[in-house]
Amino acid sequence: MLLKSTFRHSDMKVKLSKAAKMFFGNSSLEMVYFEAIANALDAGADEIKIVIHMEDYAKPATLSISIEDNGIGFTDEKFDKFDKLFDTDEASHKGIGRLAYLCYFNKILIESNYNKYYRRTFEFSDNFDGESNITNVEESKSGTKLFMSEYALAKLGKYGFVQPRLLKEKIIDKFYSRLYKFKQTGQHITISISTTIDNKSATEILSTDEISELEPAEIHYPFDLSEAEFYYKIDEAPMEKGKTITAISIDNRTYSVDIIAEENLPTGYNMVFLLFSDSFDGYVDAARETPLFPNIESIKKIFRKNIAYIISEKLPQVQERNIEIKEYLIDRFPHLNDYFDDESIGYASQDNILEKAQEKFFKAQKEILTAEQLDDEQYSESLELSSRALTEYILFRQIIINKLKAIDKKDPESCIHNLIIPKKRRLSKDDLENDLYNNGVWVLDDKYMTYNTALSDEEMSEVVNVITDGETTEGGKGRPDISLIFSEDPRQEDKKVDVVIVEFKKKGLSAEENSIVEVQLKNRARKLMKYYGNRIQRMWFYGIVEISEDYKYHLFDENYNELYSNGKLFYKFTEVTLEISPLVKVPMGIFIMDIDAVVKDADARNSTFLNIIKSKFKA
Numbered sequence: 001m002l003l004k005s006t007f008r009h010s011d012m013k014v015k016l017s018k019a020a021k022m023f024f025g026n027s028s029l030e031m032v033y034f035e036a037i038a039n040a041l042d043a044g045a046d047e048i049k050i051v052i053h054m055e056d057y058a059k060p061a062t063l064s065i066s067i068e069d070n071g072i073g074f075t076d077e078k079f080d081k082f083d084k085l086f087d088t089d090e091a092s093h094k095g096i097g098r099l100a101y102l103c104y105f106n107k108i109l110i111e112s113n114y115n116k117y118y119r120r121t122f123e124f125s126d127n128f129d130g131e132s133n134i135t136n137v138e139e140s141k142s143g144t145k146l147f148m149s150e151y152a153l154a155k156l157g158k159y160g161f162v163q164p165r166l167l168k169e170k171i172i173d174k175f176y177s178r179l180y181k182f183k184q185t186g187q188h189i190t191i192s193i194s195t196t197i198d199n200k201s202a203t204e205i206l207s208t209d210e211i212s213e214l215e216p217a218e219i220h221y222p223f224d225l226s227e228a229e230f231y232y233k234i235d236e237a238p239m240e241k242g243k244t245i246t247a248i249s250i251d252n253r254t255y256s257v258d259i260i261a262e263e264n265l266p267t268g269y270n271m272v273f274l275l276f277s278d279s280f281d282g283y284v285d286a287a288r289e290t291p292l293f294p295n296i297e298s299i300k301k302i303f304r305k306n307i308a309y310i311i312s313e314k315l316p317q318v319q320e321r322n323i324e325i326k327e328y329l330i331d332r333f334p335h336l337n338d339y340f341d342d343e344s345i346g347y348a349s350q351d352n353i354l355e356k357a358q359e360k361f362f363k364a365q366k367e368i369l370t371a372e373q374l375d376d377e378q379y380s381e382s383l384e385l386s387s388r389a390l391t392e393y394i395l396f397r398q399i400i401i402n403k404l405k406a407i408d409k410k411d412p413e414s415c416i417h418n419l420i421i422p423k424k425r426r427l428s429k430d431d432l433e434n435d436l437y438n439n440g441v442w443v444l445d446d447k448y449m450t451y452n453t454a455l456s457d458e459e460m461s462e463v464v465n466v467i468t469d470g471e472t473t474e475g476g477k478g479r480p481d482i483s484l485i486f487s488e489d490p491r492q493e494d495k496k497v498d499v500v501i502v503e504f505k506k507k508g509l510s511a512e513e514n515s516i517v518e519v520q521l522k523n524r525a526r527k528l529m530k531y532y533g534n535r536i537q538r539m540w541f542y543g544i545v546e547i548s549e550d551y552k553y554h555l556f557d558e559n560y561n562e563l564y565s566n567g568k569l570f571y572k573f574t575e576v577t578l579e580i581s582p583l584v585k586v587p588m589g590i591f592i593m594d595i596d597a598v599v600k601d602a603d604a605r606n607s608t609f610l611n612i613i614k615s616k617f618k619a
Contacts, residue, residue: 029161031100034174036067036146037191038253041178043071043078043144046188052162052195063151063162065105073114073142079132102126106150114142164193164204171206173256177249177274180231183208212272221305224298229276230306234314237270244271246307248291248299250280255291259304261349266311266318273307275299305343322346329353334391334610336361361388394609400440401606404599409508416504416544416595420444443602444502444542444593496537499528504544507595511551517543518558518590525576525588539576540589547594555592566604567597 033050040048048069055062074082101108101124108124116139122132160166171191172179182189191206214231222228237243244266246259259273283293293299312319326345330337339357341348348356364381400419407415420440487498501524503517521541529536545551547568560570570592575585 029104029157030167030170030174032065032104032148033067033167033171034253035100036069037171037175040067040069040071040144041175041189041252043069043073045069045071045143046190048189048191050167050191050193052193052197054162054195054197056198057156057159060151060153060156063156064147064149066145066147068143068145070141070143073144074110074112074120074132075114079120101146101148102152104152105148106152107148109147109149110144111147112142112144113137113140116140116142162195162197164195164202167193168204168206172210173245173247174253176211176245176247176254176272177276178252178254179208179211180214180274181252183211183213212270214272214274217306217310219306220309221302223275223277223302224295225277225279227278231272231274231276232307232310233270233272234310235270237268241265241267242269242271244269244273246271246273246303248275248277248280248293248303250284250291250293251282253284255284257291257296257300257303258348259300259307260347261352263349264346266315269315271311273303273310275303301343304347308343308347318346325350333357333395336388339364391610394606397442397602397606398610400443401599401603404443404595404602407507407595409506412506414504416506420502420504441502443598444500446605493535496535497532498538498540499536500540500542501525501528502542502544505546507546509546511548511554514543514545514547514551515554517545518592521588521590522576525586526578529576529578529586536586538587538589541591543590543592544595544598545592546596547592560590560592565593565597566600568594569597569601 036050037048048067051066051068053062053064053066054060072078106125110120110122110124112120114120117136119135119137119140120132121135122128156162160170168191171193179189187208189208192203193206194203195201212233212235214233217230217232219228219230242265244260245254245256247254247256249255254274280291280293284291322345326340326342329340329345329350333354336354336357339360340353341356344353344356403419404416420443486500488495501521503520505514505517521543525539525541528539547555547570552568555570558572560572563569563571572590574588574590576588578584578586
């Protein structure tokens with residue numbers, strides 16, 4: 001028997017689909033299950049049944065979801081609140097959760113039995129007007145059933161959204177804290193998940209029986225929270241990787257917090273760490289995706305300390321591993337020693353630990369550098385910071401060396417060039433601070449760091465064109481890979497300058513192809529001298545090549561002398577003729593270096609600096 005049509009409210013006269021996208025636009029289909037389960041539990045349900053049907057994974061439009069519970073049902077009071085957006089009694093409720101349904105389904109039919117003899121039915125859609133149909137029924141159990149159909153999106157997103165096993169894991173993760181509280185009070189909750197897709201069925205049952213008995217943990221590092229409660233459980237998980245939950249409970253839902261990075265999770269253990277506090281309630285965004293608790297980073301830091309304390313007590317092998325991790329970090333980044341957060345090592349990711357340490361380092365640098373006067377303590381600290389800054393630079397050099405080591409025959413000449421001096425750049429000793437991490441000529445010899453350097457950028461292109469006239473690179477296109485390094489600005493007519501010319505040749509060339517650089521050198525030297533009006537007093541040439549056995553014989557035949565090196569390095573002092581009548585010659589030193597020798601020698605020099613610095617920081 002139809003009794004009445006009730007509860008039309010003007011405040012629902014909004015475009016619900018737009019409101020849904022506003023609040024839940026970045027959510028996923030999981031939110032539909034989460035909201036329905038949360039509402040069922042709020043209604044006192046202890047049995048929830050989820051039934052999913054879809055013709056085929058390739059046909060998401062056929063998706064339908066039924067969610068049924070045995071809660072108190074849609075009483076007049078509850079329906080009145082359902083009709084009104086944002087109408088809530090507690091901070092833990094947002095009053096908009098039902099909008100999540102409209103993000104994914106165009107049609108939601110709701111049937112609810114309540115107060116033994118009444119059944120309320122209505123359709124929740126974009127045109128919902130606050131009305132429902134109420135009929136008399138024979139005495140029946142209360143409960144609510146939602147049937148969602150007409151899937152609104154073109155794709156499913158993830159198959160896991162409709163697979164019972166994966167859905168069960170997601171539901172446990174989201175409601176772990178609430179299920180645990182039910183278990184504590186002796187309430188038994190079951191949630192069944194059944195699917196039929198492509199005529200194949202599957203079912204999973206979730207119950208409070210599966211929730212671990214947790215132990216209350218003594219809080220060694222107090223939280224600035226009201227009545228904080230901390231629970232944990234550590235169990236062995238043989239033959240499995242194990243699973244770790246580190247979460248805080250907000251509004252009866254569990255929110256994972258980044259405490260232990262994936263790279264640091266102990267294998268072979270299931271671990272649960274839960275933090276409860278009434279202070280958290282209400283501090284979550286409207287879509288219930290992101291915690292908004294003030295000072296959340298401070299809470300996480302203290303939470304991590306307490307977790308670390310428990311793990312060190314229960315799993316001493318983890319503490320031993322963390323000591324090894326710290327030693328590794330100090331060895332790799334000695335200048336950041338004393339800036340590492342010891343309590344985060346082994347828990348936070350190494351990238352995060354390094355980032356935080358770097359921030360502390362930069363802050364300390366800034367405080368010292370901006371001080372107008374330094375007292376004795378600040379002066380001492382400035383010396384230490386200078387040492388750390390130097391270490392940072394030495395570490396950067398090691399990165400360049402490692403990149404040079406990785407170069408092979410497939411890489412063009414420009415790969416070597418750009419690591420030593422980037423193309424299209426002009427570097428000057430007057431701008432040392434800004435150019436420090438671009439000037440790689442220390443790879444050849446540290447003394448060249450004091451030179452003005454220039455390569456084939458816009459300003460030097462004419463010079464390079466003059467001294468390489470008629471030459472081509474491999475393939476017949478472009479200019480040779482060449483760098484020019486001057487002791488002073490060669491444009492100043494009143495000064496004599498020294499110049500270094502660096503020619504790069506890719507790996508894999510023959511002895512004949514490599515020997516061409518020696519002829520090219522003298523031609524370039526003559527042209528360069530004429531271009532600068534005889535202002536060049538001395539010249540050195542570096543040929544960076546791959547020295548084969550055949551080319552090595554050639555160098556000995558040409559009276560090159562082999563020099564001390566970790567690889568193959570040859571030198572010859574000669575002269576280049578500028579004029580024949582009268583005879584004018586300019587001295588020239590020629591270095592022919594194997595690319596591996598360059599790298600090994602630079603590595604040896606840099607490692608010496610690094611080892612000295614490491615020994616000081618470890619002292």
